[in-house]
Structure formats: C-alpha cells, structure tokens
Amino acid sequence: MTEPIIRLTNVFKRYDDTEILKGIDIELEQGKFYTLLGPSGCGKTTILRIIAGFTSATSGDVYFDGQRINDLPANQRKVNTVFQDYALFPHMNVHDNVAFGLRLQKKFSKADINQRVHEALTSVRLADYADREISELSGGQQQRVAIARAIVLKPRMLLLDEPLSALDAKLRRDMQYELRDLQQRLGITFLFVTHDQEEALAMSDEIFVMNAGHVLQSGTPVDIYDEPINHFVADFIGESNILTGTMIKDHEVEFVGKRFECADAGMRPNESVEVVLRPEDLDITTPENGKLTVTIESQLFRGDYHEIVAYDSDHNEWLIHSTNPATAGQQVGLTFEPYDIHVMRLHETEADFDARLERYDDEQAEVKRP
Numbered sequence: 001m002t003e004p005i006i007r008l009t010n011v012f013k014r015y016d017d018t019e020i021l022k023g024i025d026i027e028l029e030q031g032k033f034y035t036l037l038g039p040s041g042c043g044k045t046t047i048l049r050i051i052a053g054f055t056s057a058t059s060g061d062v063y064f065d066g067q068r069i070n071d072l073p074a075n076q077r078k079v080n081t082v083f084q085d086y087a088l089f090p091h092m093n094v095h096d097n098v099a100f101g102l103r104l105q106k107k108f109s110k111a112d113i114n115q116r117v118h119e120a121l122t123s124v125r126l127a128d129y130a131d132r133e134i135s136e137l138s139g140g141q142q143q144r145v146a147i148a149r150a151i152v153l154k155p156r157m158l159l160l161d162e163p164l165s166a167l168d169a170k171l172r173r174d175m176q177y178e179l180r181d182l183q184q185r186l187g188i189t190f191l192f193v194t195h196d197q198e199e200a201l202a203m204s205d206e207i208f209v210m211n212a213g214h215v216l217q218s219g220t221p222v223d224i225y226d227e228p229i230n231h232f233v234a235d236f237i238g239e240s241n242i243l244t245g246t247m248i249k250d251h252e253v254e255f256v257g258k259r260f261e262c263a264d265a266g267m268r269p270n271e272s273v274e275v276v277l278r279p280e281d282l283d284i285t286t287p288e289n290g291k292l293t294v295t296i297e298s299q300l301f302r303g304d305y306h307e308i309v310a311y312d313s314d315h316n317e318w319l320i321h322s323t324n325p326a327t328a329g330q331q332v333g334l335t336f337e338p339y340d341i342h343v344m345r346l347h348e349t350e351a352d353f354d355a356r357l358e359r360y361d362d363e364q365a366e367v368k369r370p
C-alpha cells in the first residue's frame with residue numbers, strides 16, 4: 001500500500017483538565033473524500049486544527065507523507081483550510097481575495113498570479129466574477145471564493161470545516177454536488193467536517209463517525225449505514241428501529257419474543273444484543289403474512305412512501321417507511337428479510353467488529369443481500 005497522505009496515531013488533546021481527543025488513529029489516502037461526522041463538541045474541528053498546524057496534539061503523532069510533522073509550522077504544511085465563516089476580506093474584490101495567499105509568498109510574477117487566480121476561479125465557476133466586491137456575492141458564491149482561495153495555493157489536501165452550514169437547504173445540496181465534483185477533478189484529498197449525516201453519506205468516500213473525542217467507526221457510507229457498530233452510530237446515521245434482543249446462535253436472533261434468521265454471526269450463544277432495522281427495509285402486509293404483528297399509531301404521506309409509527313406487543317415503537325397506506329388502530333404484519341436485520345454487540349470495539357466480520361464473511365454470504 002502507498003504511504004497515506006495523513007496519519008494520526010494515538011492523538012490526545014487536552015485543554016486545561018478536559019480531554020477533547022482521546023486517542024485518535026486515522027489514516028487518509030491520497031485523492032479521497034473523507035468526512036469527520038459527529039455531534040457538536042465531539043472534537044472534529046480540533047482534529048482539523050491539529051492537521052493544519054493551528055494547534056498541537058498534547059500527545060501522539062501526526063504524519064504527512066510518512067514524515068512526522070508535529071513541530072512543522074502551519075505555513076509550511078501542504079494543506080489549506082476552508083472555514084465555516086469563509087473568512088474573506090470584505091474590502092477586497094474577488095480576484096484580490098483569491099490572489100492574497102500567492103502575493104504573500106512573494107515568489108510569483110504578476111502574470112503567474114493572474115493565471116493561477118483565473119484557473120482557481122474557473123474551477124469554482126466564478127471566472128466572470130473576478131472584479132466583483134465580496135458584498136455583491138450570494139452566500140454560495142462567497143463560499144466558492146473561499147474554496148478558490150484555498151485551492152489557488154495548490155495544496156495536497158483541503159480541510160473543510162462545516163463549509164456549507166450557512167447556506168439554505170437547496171443551495172447546500174447544489175454545493176454538495178459541486179464540492180464532490182471539484183474534489184474528483186482536482187484529485188486532492190478532502191477532509192470535510194460536518195454534523196449532518198445526510199451530507200456525510202452523500203459526499204464521502206469514507207466517513208469517521210465521532211463521539212466525545214473518539215472515532216467510533218470508520219468506513220464507506222454504505223458500510224456504516226448497513227453495519228453500524230453500536231447504538232450511537234445506528235441512531236446517529238439515518239433513522240433506525242433499535243430493539244434489545246438475544247443472539248440464540250449464529251444466524252439466529254430473538255427479539256419481541258420471536259426468533260428470526262439473520263446474517264450475523266460470531267457472538268456467544270444467548271448473548272444479549274441490540275438489533276437494528278431500518279424503516280425503509282420494513283413494509284406492511286396482513287397480520288397472517290407478516291413476521292411480527294404491530295398496531296398502527298399514526299401515518300404521514302411523504303410523497304414516495306407512507307411514514308408509519310406503530311407499536312408491537314412489547315410496546316416497542318416502530319418507524320416504517322411503507323409503500324402501502326394504513327389506518328390508525330389497524331393491526332398489520334411487518335415484513336423484512338434476514339439481511340435487513342443488523343445485530344450489534346453491546347460493547348464491541350471497531351477492531352473486534354472488523355475481525356469478526358472478516359471471520360464470518362463467507363458464512364454471511366449465504367444470507368446476504370443478493
């Protein structure tokens with residue numbers, strides 16, 4: 001394997017008596033789109049700041065291309081940051097904002113600077129806006145100037161700290177496509193910070209799900225969505241029905257007093273577990289054709305599905321995205337497939353989880369999604 005562009009090993013960060021990062025190990029490969037995802041205050045920005053060199057790790061190591069860079073000043077690192085508030089200079093026009101970092105380096109001719117600014121503005125589709133004042137731009141355009149200002153320096157890596165949070169929903173979605181497209185065109189590594197799980201799922205090659213100073217799980221959006229490692233991840237990513245259950249034996253789990261075939265394996269017989277079923281993997285049918293009977297509490301029509309809330313005989317609440325409508329008070333059967341059941345151990349580390357999946361991968365293939 002080629003050397004990762006960034007490697008953090010056992011990174012801790014303490015402010016006064018508070019431990020903000022508690023042993024972060026991450027590796028980022030060249031040319032991929034990575035996202036740090038987690039609730040406010042979990043330490044995402046602190047990781048960016050350590051990589052950028054704006055703050056240092058209390059302990060642990062930071063490598064860039066295999067070289068330890070803990071003590072390298074920020075301005076000598078081949079990374080640039082796009083901040084949440086853009087941090088543009090309001091008294092300069094678009095061209096001068098983008099040219100600022102190049103001029104500061106004092107090694108480029110005027111013609112070089114003009115050429116590079118033009119290229120950067122073209123990349124973000126603002127080539128015609130070079131002479132505009134910042135105050136004459138929309139929020140989305142200002143965001144693109146901030147990105148142009150970062151990429152004009154030709155960094156090997158771009159750090160993006162919640163860059164879309166100030167935009168309205170429609171613009172935010174457009175910018176998600178644009179950023180993803182830009183990353184692929186430039187071929188440089190992006191490390192993107194967000195607390196928005198939909199944004200992370202839509203944009204990333206790989207996501208690091210964080211909580212309280214730890215990376216809980218890393219993987220592709222599909223891996224994390226389909227195989228959340230624990231309750232926090234299952235709850236944070238997408239919508240979930242999470243139930244307590246018992247793993248009877250490999251490929252057989254019990255919940256709500258019934259036993260079901262499932263894909264999971266590698267737990268102790270009769271081990272207590274949690275079971276995740278995604279609302280979109282459930283549908284409703286007649287009670288006799290269902291795997292479980294539930295009573296409908298309410299429903300909302302959402303355009304392409306009916307969002308149903310129901311309760312089972314153990315009083316667990318179920319969220320169902322059904323293709324069929326239902327009426328409050330009605331008893332219906334729930335349908336789902338063995339591969340829609342995701343079983344989680346109660347206290348499993350990511351390393352143990354990965355090892356278990358690898359061990360049981362062949363067996364899982366038997367009941368996996370076709």
Ligand SMILES: Nc1ncnc2c1ncn2[C@@H]1O[C@H](COP(=O)(O)OP(=O)(O)OP(=O)(O)O)[C@@H](O)[C@H]1O
Pocket residue numbers: 015020038039040041042043044045046047195
């Ligand atoms: N300079 C500092 N001094 C003391 N505490 C700090 C400092 N910088 C950050 N913190 C604390 O560290 C914790 C993590 O902050 P960080 O900005 O990394 O979180 P985050 O996950 O990026 O959250 P958000 O999405 O709200 O920005 C927070 O509790 C914050 O108050």
